[in-house]
Amino acid sequence: MSCSVAVCNSPVFSPSSSLFCTKTSIISPSPEALNSSLTHLKTSSSSPASPSPSPSSPFRIRLQKPPSGSLLSSSNSVPSSSSVSTILKRKRPARLDIPVATTSFGVPATPCEVARDLEREGDGYSVYCKRGRREAMEDRFSASVELQGDSKQAFFGVFDGHGGAKAAEFAAQKLEKNIIDEVGRRDVSKVKEAVKEGYMKTDAEFLKEDVSGGTCCVTALIQNGNLIVSNAGDCRAVMSRGGVAEPLTSDHRPSREDERNRIQSSGGYVDLCRGVWRIQGCLAVSRGIGDQHLKQWVISEPETNIIGIESGCEFLILASDGLWDKVSNQEAVDIARPSCLGISKQNALGACKQLVDLSVSRGSSDDVSVMLIQLGSYI
CATH class of the missing domain: 3.60.40.10 (PPM-type phosphatase domain)
Incomplete structure (x- = not known):
């Protein structure tokens, strides 16, 4: 049985476990490289230094470091053409140009507009x-x-x-x-x-x-x-x-009977939210x-x-x-x-x-x- 886990590089969720890796795009390797990788994995799994996995904890399997010529290698060296035909490199996203916020009167906004009395x-x-x-x-x-x-x-x-x-x-x-x-x-x-x-x-x-x-x-x-x-x-x-x-x-206010009737006759609704009557559940003035x-x-x-x-x-x-x-x-x-x-x-x-x-x-x-x-x- 094979298992594959992929987690995106989210700033909110960033696990430290080696089980989670960055997903890369690759093209199928040549048969010679695949056989070499499988042989290495078979030899490593039969080694007495490798602990046997627990049936109740499949994620406790220790993954051996693959050889430098393997597709699973994390080395920075460029693999040979016999191992990989093409590797699609991950590109840095383009820089975003964020405009400076302005008020409705064309004056640059400040973090605290009239913060004083x-x-x-x-x-x-x-x-x-x-x-x-x-x-x-x-x-x-x-x-x-x-x-x-x-x-x-x-x-x-x-x-x-x-x-x-x-x-x-x-x-x-x-x-x-x-x-x-x-x-x-x-x-x-x-x-x-x-x-x-x-x-x-x-x-x-x-x-x-x-x-x-x-x-x-x-x-x-x-x-x-x-x-x-x-x-x-x-x-x-x-x-x-x-x-x-x-x-x-x-x-x-929406609590006024005439205002409530006007709003409802126009297709809106008025409801009580945490003790305050509001239009469409949000505004407390009509x-x-x-x-x-x-x-x-x-x-x-x-x-x-x-x-x-x-x-x-x-x-x-x-x-x-x-x-x-x-x-x-x-x-x-x-x-x-x-x-x-x-x-x-x-x-x-x-x-x-x-x-x-x-x-x-x-x-x-x-x-x-x-x-x-x-x-x-x-x-």
């Missing part, structure tokens, strides 16, 4: 973003304030990326311009439609970049004394009206920018709420779910209010950090972003 204080707003347990932070924000006549126009946004930071970065750079451009083309009564078009245009532009990932968004446009708040995903906006927390957005592989069900259309800014409208909190998963709406307002109204010595940026630290102390491992906007500056 972000903070900023501006005209009537403060923001603080703290990285969670990931190597790089996926949250981003945008903020701009400008004078228009006797009033101020401002745009604020918090973007919570998933599957990387590229979608959040893209939205932070593009969404403001797209929304303001669409608002400028329409009548005042068509603001909601303009914001919707701004979101969907940004989504379409990002999908053309052909990169993975997505982002949840919450934005606030302040214009002509009105507060126009929109969201797609589970970033949330909460306003303090006389110290009472007033949510201005509703989270878009709206956002990006997510090309789930675009049939994860739409970019926002929900928009318009509020006239009055004296009772004190401040606005825009934050990612890293905060809202651990801190309630009213609790967040109670903590931020003394700083926003000047009652406390702590400034608004300090209140942002306090809210972030509270979420982390309660076990949040996610990125946490909090922005406070003092609405009294826009009355």
Whole structure:
């Protein structure tokens, strides 16, 4: 009985036993060389120095070193033409040219994109973003304030990326311009439609970049004394009206009945995975920018709420779910209010950090972003 064992040279599995050898390609030897090899093996097996194999352990057979002229020899010398007609030599694989990874904006990617915390204080707003347990932070924000006549126009946004930071970065750079451009083309009564078009245009532009990932968004446009708040995903906006927390957005998650019905009517499914409702078993939000592989069900259309800014409208909190998963709406307002109204010595940026630290102390491992906007500056 003859037995042949061949194992590939795998970097994962690399046995040290002499029973495993590299498989080579050969052409049948001449009869003279074959007879010489068989004679040698027969003589070696009858030698008293060779132990007899155990019937229960066939792999304990000791293989003798073949002569230098044999085809089984491991010598580096070139065999004669009478032994082997042709030997196919093993060639080194061609060198692979691996391109350098780049971001969707043509800038070389770094191992840790924004591995630090972000903070900023501006005209009537403060923001603080703290990285969670990931190597790089996926949250981003945008903020701009400008004078228009006797009033101020401002745009604020918090973007919570998933599957990387590229979608959040893209939205932070593009969404403001797209929304303001669409608002400028329409009548005042068509603001909601303009914001919707701004979101969907940004989504379409990002999908053309052909990169993975997505982002949840919450934005606030302040214009002509009105507060126009929109969201797609589970970033949330909460306003303090006389110290009472007033949510201005509703989270878009597959657990919402209307969102679940929309997904299922489009041919998708929603199931419970380790206590979290997910689309197609993977994504825990039902709206956002990006997510090309789930675009049939994860739409970019926002929900928009318009509020006239009055004296009772004190401040606005825009934050990612890293905060809202651990801190309630009213609790967040109670903590931020003394700083926003000047009652406390702590400034608004300090209140942002306090809210972030509270979420982390309660076990949040996610990125946490909090922005406070003092609405009294826009009355």
